[in-house]
Amino acid sequence: MVLNELTDLDLWLQVKQDNGVAFKTLFDRYWERLYVYAFNRLKSTADAQDVVQEVMISVWSRRASLDIETTLTAYLHTAVQYEVLNHFSRAAKITGRSLEYGKNILPELTSYITPLHLKELEALAENEITRLPEKMQQVYRLRQEQHLSVKEISGLLNISEQTVRNQLNSSYQKLKKHLKEAILVAIFLHGN
Structure with a gap:
């Protein structure tokens, strides 16, 4: 089975079964578009990378219990949106x-x-x-x-x-x- 050719749903099912290679494939598939979205809001390469990494780490650590009810694309995009807002919230607490x-x-x-x-x-x-x-x-x-x-x-x-x-x-x-x-x-x- 070539993981790159799997649909998002099939790839996600592989991730839920603790398949690290499937997760890497998923990560590679979505990394750039999630990064671009985060960068357009944060205007910082490092912050955008951190946001996407936080989301992906969360997805991996919660894979067994995470039920995605929308498409994987929609879920990840929304997760990045929330993480961008969390980033602003944390920054506001620090800078006033x-x-x-x-x-x-x-x-x-x-x-x-x-x-x-x-x-x-x-x-x-x-x-x-x-x-x-x-x-x-x-x-x-x-x-x-x-x-x-x-x-x-x-x-x-x-x-x-x-x-x-x-x-x-x-x-x-x-x-x-x-x-x-x-x-x-x-x-x-x-x-x-």
Whole structure:
């Protein structure tokens, strides 16, 4: 049997049976396209390589229990998307709130903004945060400023984890909507 000629499904079945050569074939089949996707978001060769390697290591280590309900392509692409977001989240915790506003809220636009304008946008973001409903603002601040997990916030506020997730998603959507216009104004009025 030539592994390179197997369909993704057949190759995955071989991987699930602890076939290391099949996994190497799978890795080689998907490495480049996953790397390109990660690089286009992260703009860093090393970070993109790390993201793809993390995903592939996770796939291998969870192979016996991992049930892929979509196509392998869709699963791996989604896994890389989540790992890119995790990368930004870890970076935000290390570098603070500037990266949160700069990368989590509108990553596609912030590369055009000077540090001075980013500070202005942070002030605008803070103003928008204070306009969130009280409970939503509380959940948002616990997550973004104190870096508490969903579970920790749930326990602290005595609300369900799903409510915490819903509040976070709503706050991100509201902030993104309100800040998008401000970022466009900063880009086009202030220039580079």
